């Protein structure tokens with residue numbers, strides 16, 4: 001373990017911490033934040049073998065979504081948004097879209113963040129009527145400038161990404177893209193501490 005990783009601040013409550021303590025903590029944060037891509041890859045792998053009754057497991061669904069977006073010429077940010085859009089399935093049992101949206105918010109523009117945050121309700125257009133819900137719940141967002149973009153994501157890269165015969169790229173194909181997209185936040189109050 002390096003000296004940086006072994007160093008510890010000495011305060012017992014934040015009220016008696018000083019700048020030197022936070023220099024130590026900021027050093028830790030710098031190396032921790034560099035491991036985000038690895039943690040995301042590990043977490044995506046939790047979706048491997050998790051079918052939830054669907055025709056393909058959630059990792060294959062994620063890869064198929066990202067592959068379809070990539071083959072359609074979507075941007076790298078878009079492809080990674082597609083890859084991670086369901087990463088919250090394991091912890092956000094009742095709000096999975098919010099998990100991916102929160103993780104990706106520092107790295108995406110407003111439109112892509114809006115898409116991933118709202119994809120759960122927009123995806124409902126394709127199945128809510130089968131479970132006694134209103135498939136048009138998405139209509140409450142009709143006035144959003146991103147309505148069509150979110151509808152397009154669900155139509156072209158989400159609701160149709162359950163085909164067991166589709167040949168998706170493997171996770172390793174997307175790994176360099178993922179590393180680039182999450183390398184540096186565009187917006188975060190902790191951005192300065194990462195630099």
Ligand SMILES: [Fe+2]
Nearest residue numbers: 085086119120
């Ligand atoms: Fe989803």
Ligand SMILES: [Fe+2]
Nearest residue numbers: 061085086158
């Ligand atoms: Fe999905």
